[in-house]
Amino acid sequence: MEKQAGQIPDIRIYVVCHKPAYVPENPYLYPIQVGTALSGTKLPGMLHDDEGDNISERNKTYCELTAQYWAWKNEEADYYGFFHYRRYLAFDPSLNKDDGWGNIAYDRISEEAIEEMKLQPEIMRDLITKYDVISVRGRRYPRIKTEGKPMDVYHEYGMVPFQHRKDLDITLQILKEKYPAFAQTADSYMQSETAHECNMFIMKKEIYKNYCAWLFDILFEAEKRIDSTWYSVEEYRVMGYLAERLCGIYYEWLKTQPGIRAGELPKTLFKETAPKAVLEPVYPAGVPIVLSANDKFSPYLDIMIRSVIVNASPEREYDIIILYNDISEKNQHLISMAARDKQNISIRFIRVCEYFDAGKLFVDQHLSVETYYRLIIPEIMPNYHKILYLDCDMVADHDVAELYDFDLNGAVIGAAKDIDVAGQLNLNQNNWQTYATETLGLDSPYDYFQAGVLILDLDGLRRTMSSEDMIQMALTHSYRCHDQDILNIVCKNKVTYLPQQWNTLMDWQEIGRSRMDILKMAPRQLYEAYTQARKRPYLIHFAGYQKPWDVVDCDFAEYFWEYANLSSYYPMILRKTKRCLMDEREAELSRIAKMEQNAGIRKIANKVLPIGSRRREWVKGIIKRKR
Known part of the structure; x- marks a missing residue:
């Protein structure tokens, strides 16, 4: 009709x-x-x-x-x-x-x-x-x-x-x-x-x-x-x-x-065309743990997750959620194997690229677009009230359920103070004082927190600012520390500060300088808390450019390799690390050869390869073989 x-x-x-x-x-x-x-x-x-x-x-x-x-x-x-x-x-x-x-x-x-x-x-x-x-x-x-x-x-x-x-x-x-x-x-x-x-x-x-x-x-x-x-x-x-x-x-x-x-x-x-993800809790009283990574970081994400599982309590349930854009099905399968036959562990992958115009977000050589995924957690997890967010360039050496149980006392976020920034403040480096007070609007620059480990009160965060507004901040401003700066702005005066044990930064080291040179300039109470945390760290954070899979003997590397041995990726990581070591040895030999032209070899060797150092022993072995 x-x-x-x-x-x-x-x-x-x-x-x-x-x-x-x-x-x-x-x-x-x-x-x-x-x-x-x-x-x-x-x-x-x-x-x-x-x-x-x-x-x-x-x-x-x-x-x-x-x-x-x-x-x-x-x-x-x-x-x-x-x-x-x-x-x-x-x-x-x-x-x-x-x-x-x-x-x-x-x-x-x-x-x-x-x-x-x-x-x-x-x-x-x-x-x-x-x-x-x-x-x-x-x-x-x-x-x-x-x-x-x-x-x-x-x-x-x-x-x-x-x-x-x-x-x-x-x-x-x-x-x-x-x-x-x-x-x-x-x-x-x-x-x-x-x-x-x-x-x-x-x-x-x-x-x-x-x-x-x-x-x-x-x-x-x-x-x-x-x-x-x-x-x-x-x-x-x-x-x-x-x-x-x-x-x-x-x-x-x-x-x-x-x-x-x-x-x-x-x-x-x-x-x-994937539908926007809206997550439901797997366990009624579980510990929700959110991480984010890309495909290249899959091996280290796997090691982080396995370290969490090894230290997990059999009496608790752990709802592990990985936010991603490009993690392959193969890598998702390998990572999911960590929870195989474990009734109290769930691992899920949630693709979230539809929330971002990644090309407009400010990233650099150390931070990828995945770091911004923290900002959309309140939106994609509407039926969650409290979660843990953990960076994946770290390992856990303690049950993170204890971290989840922290009482935020009305704050919307739990985080550890950033001792690296605190040290830069006292060194007056990079104009941090002005940046923290004028750009970030912090009442005290020393209140700035490190966002690699977070306890998030999602209900409180939703009331404070929407995910959409936080993303808009990321799109319209080029912050130094990206989404970490945004969270410091949004959660100003709404933070419960965590012990340094729960986010213990590694000490990168170079010839003539180290991160510790900066950290020891932080306020003494914070530095003392950090040095105590180093004796028994619960979450070891390889923040910065030195990672244990690249620099095998970096600070706290022993914790990483302990859990790496449990990973499906372990043989692959060893092959990669071996190539890195060989490249490093050849580079050292080349440097010595060039310096030898201008000075005595013994004097130079003692400077570049300190007596008793592991690097010196590597080079000695190579020289013997070449002879």
């Missing part, structure tokens, strides 16, 4: 998904899970293609077409459309930022992208109702020749090893047998240098119903005639590939029909 003039049309654009994906709130967008019958799991908040009359179990060959079939057989609407979870149509025909593959590329489905695409319901409705059919804007093939001819739709099929032109030939033959009226359009489209791709479109109801009857009649017959017995996974997606070509033929045919209003819109491609 046709809608009366003035009635709002029923527009349904199905966003095809095979895994959890972020779909923006929009009355015209309907996420649908394809291949539901094969997955064994129904994704929440979506339609499912295995209900009613369906071909869900044939998804491996029909791909997104199982959603098109389902909508044809089970849904009633005035307009039917199909997007992919990574590809949408943009409702601004003037957009023209083609990436060379017919896409307007975005990092993610952000508010800025939605605005630029004009993905607002009113704009979408006004544009959709002007047409009977809307297709993806045609993509013109690059000016290259195949088989002596310019690239066209026909010759493009089969350019990749998982497509076979004989399958297209069979399909075109079926089309001409069953629907000879389409033969001329089919031949013309096959010779065209412009293609309409991805099985994406919006059609009025009658057109869509007719299209589906035509499409599936051809494909079901093609499925019978094409021998796919030995096809690989990619080859077996053949019905989806063929449907792209048939869709283009049908669109071109519609354009020749009297009274048909046809339009084209640009296609977008989103790099990241």
Whole structure:
């Protein structure tokens, strides 16, 4: 029954998904899970293609077409459309930022992208109702020749090893047998240098119903005639590939029909589509521990986690959450093995890149974008009230549940004072006094805390400032210590200071200077607390540029290697460390050779390689072998 003039049309654009994906709130967008019958799991908040009359179990060959079939057989609407979870149509025909593959590329489905695409319901409705059919804007093939001819739709099929032109030939033959009226359009489209791709479109109801009857009649017959017995996974997606070509033929045919209003819109491609993470506690009374890392840091993250587990109480439960952007599935698996067969330990990985425009955040050679993940913890953990945040360039040598049990006494954060900054304040280095009071607004610069170990009262932090506002601070200011500075600003006078044992900084050392030269200039009470903590540290923090996997005998390295021995990454770390040691030895020999030209070798050797030092013994061994 046709809608009366003035009635709002029923527009349904199905966003095809095979895994959890972020779909923006929009009355015209309907996420649908394809291949539901094969997955064994129904994704929440979506339609499912295995209900009613369906071909869900044939998804491996029909791909997104199982959603098109389902909508044809089970849904009633005035307009039917199909997007992919990574590809949408943009409702601004003037957009023209083609990436060379017919896409307007975005990092993610952000508010800025939605605005630029004009993905607002009113704009979408006004544009959709002007047409009977809307297709993806045609993509013109690059000016290259195949088989002596310019690239066209026909010759493009089969350019990749998982497509076979004989399958297209069979399909075109079926089309001409069953629907000879389409033969001329089919031949013309096959010779065209412009293609309409991805099985994406919006059609009025009658057109869509007719299209589906035509499409599936051809494909079901093609499925019978094409021998796919030995096809690989990619080859077996053949019905989806063929449907792209048939869709283009049908669109071109519609354009020749009297009274048909046809339009084209640009296609977008989103790099990241994971849904925004919202975490629920694993244990009702567990110890939530949050860490952040990237893929390269996975080995050291693993060692940190194993040190926590080794010292964990069997009477407590530990909810370990890793915030990441690019940790590979392989590394996630290796790290998760640390909790294997442990009922009181949970390890989860939460991808959080959709919260950031990483390119705008200020990072440097020692700090990566992952350090900013602390700022979004209140938002992605709305049902948590208190958590521990721990940097992963450290090891635990005590049960961190005791740290979690600290009473914050109404403060929103628990952290240790930064003795390094305190020492710089008294040395009057880097203008820290002015920076801490004027830029950070601290009443006392000596109250500045180190953010590598935090107890966070998330409820209190949410009341103080939103994650969005903290991220905005990071985007609009270039702070010296990045998110650590932001937390010091936001949590001013709302801090419970932790003993130095719970964040014991290592002492980096160079020829002629060390971090200890700075630390001993801190206020005496703080320095004395630090020196006491060094005797029995609970959390050893390898903050700064010297790490034990690079400098094997650095301060506190023995703690790292004790737990590294338990890691799946231990052999790999040893190989890397061996290469570093060999490079260092060769560098020392080279330095000595150069200095020998200008002074006596013994005098120089005693200066560069102090008597009794490990480095001196290494070099002596090399010299003996070379002789």
